[in-house]
Each structure stands twice: as structure tokens, then as C-alpha cells.
Amino acid sequence: MNPLVIPPAAQRDEKSIQMLSAWIAEQGQHCSIKIGFWQDNGRDEQQAWGIFLADTIRHIANALQENYGKPFPDTVAAILKSLHDEIGDPTSDVQGSFSPGHG
DSSP states (O other): OOOOOOOHHHHHOTTOOOOEEEEEETTEEEEEEOTTHHHHTTSOHHHHHHHHHHHHHHHHHHHHHHHHOOOHHHHHHHHHHHHHHHHHSOSSOOOOOOOOOOO
């Protein structure tokens, strides 16, 4: 198992919340997702996830630029194209079930 480091800000903030954890295991993707957090706090859950995922894409693009010199706008465009293609014509089925989280 090869977990990522918890960001320092999340370690410092007693109110930090892990929203998403994704793993590649047994030849597939496995996720834990905190669904309902935004809705339970009076926000539109779908819109909030869109913002969260957009922020995540920007973090990925920044990391690829810093570590490999990949141009930020090209990376964002490539990720969005791949995302659109995968949503429209998935390379694999989504399997599993949803279990509400705690906390």
C-alpha cells in the first residue's frame, strides 16, 4: 500500500474534512467519497462537486507544470478532453455500492 501524505493545512485544521480518496487496486479504481457534506450545509451538492473537481484539476495541472514542465493550459485542456471522452464512452464499467460515511 502506498498512501499519500496528508497536507499540512489539513493536519493543522481541526475542522478539516477528507472529501475524496481514490485508489487503484485489484486492477480497478476504488473510491471513498463524502457525499452530502455540501447539501447538509445548505449548498447545491452537484455544483459544489464541480467546483471541487475543477480545483483538483488545477492542482494536477500545477503539479505537472512544476514537476515535468507541462504547460498548465495544455494540461487542463487534455484532462478536460479525456474527462469528456471517458464520460461519453467509458473504458470500463463503474461497479460497487455506496455506503454513507460517518462524521
